[in-house]
Amino acid sequence: MDPDGPPATTDAPSDRVLTVPNLLSFLRLLLVPVFVWLLLFVEADGWAFVVLLVSGFSDWADGKLARLLNQSSRLGALLDPAADRLYMIVIPIGLGIRDIVPWWMIAILLARDLLLLASVPLLRSRGMTALPVTYVGKAATFSLMYGFPFVLGGQLDGLFGDIMHPIGWAFLVWGIGMYLWSFVQYWWQTVLVLRQMPRVGSPMPRVGG
Known part of the structure; x- marks a missing residue:
């Protein structure tokens, strides 16, 4: 909200x-x-x-x-x-x-998203379609969505480009760091879901005698 x-x-x-x-x-x-x-x-x-x-x-x-x-x-x-x-x-x-932007940064971002996609069938096996979005994930996306445009603005000549360049890279570096940390958070949540929730269609454990 x-x-x-x-x-x-x-x-x-x-x-x-x-x-x-x-x-x-x-x-x-x-x-x-x-x-x-x-x-x-x-x-x-x-x-x-x-x-x-x-x-x-x-x-x-x-x-x-x-x-x-x-x-x-x-x-x-x-x-x-x-x-x-x-x-x-x-x-x-x-x-x-x-x-x-260097390709190794781009590879990190794309690999992170591809690896998160691997969790989708695991979550669906427990009747879930997605995990709750974390604040770190939101902050990471916010930083990257500002970082990339500002890095591009840093390519412009003059005072505007000189101001945009460091701001853009600051957003970008922080965004990538938080993007990776949110990846750890999402996969840890996935592990907890797999450990604590039964498979869809499997019988519920009996309680009592």
Whole structure:
């Protein structure tokens, strides 16, 4: 729950498609190829930076508006995290191709996500689809989502680039550290689930004589 947001609604997510939050999520998805074109094909780093700023603002706005306008939807619950994950893959790979971010950092991020995917069938065997998001995981994603754009902004000439460069790398280094720590937390939670919860369909242990 966002402590700065409006009170949470008790209404269940609807099947609506044409909502303001969903349109913002669609916009974020449409901006992915625009970002790739600007970064890799025309190397317009300034405009690519602007695209990331717009995407980041829309990511914040769609959640706020979903609660404010009571427009939470099942489609939005899928689109928003899908857009986040797509950006977390496309942005570092694009920056790696441009030699702005070292590939070993990108390999750490991608390997972490792939290894977490390995826990999905284990959780499903216990009747779970996902683990609760940890504060460290949220902070890690927040740091990376700011770190990558600021590192890109650090490529710009002048005072702006000089300011963005150290800020971006500070966010990025802290984000990667927390990303790895959250990986340890999620896998430890997975181990606890496997040890304490029975398999789906297995008989419950008898209690008493």
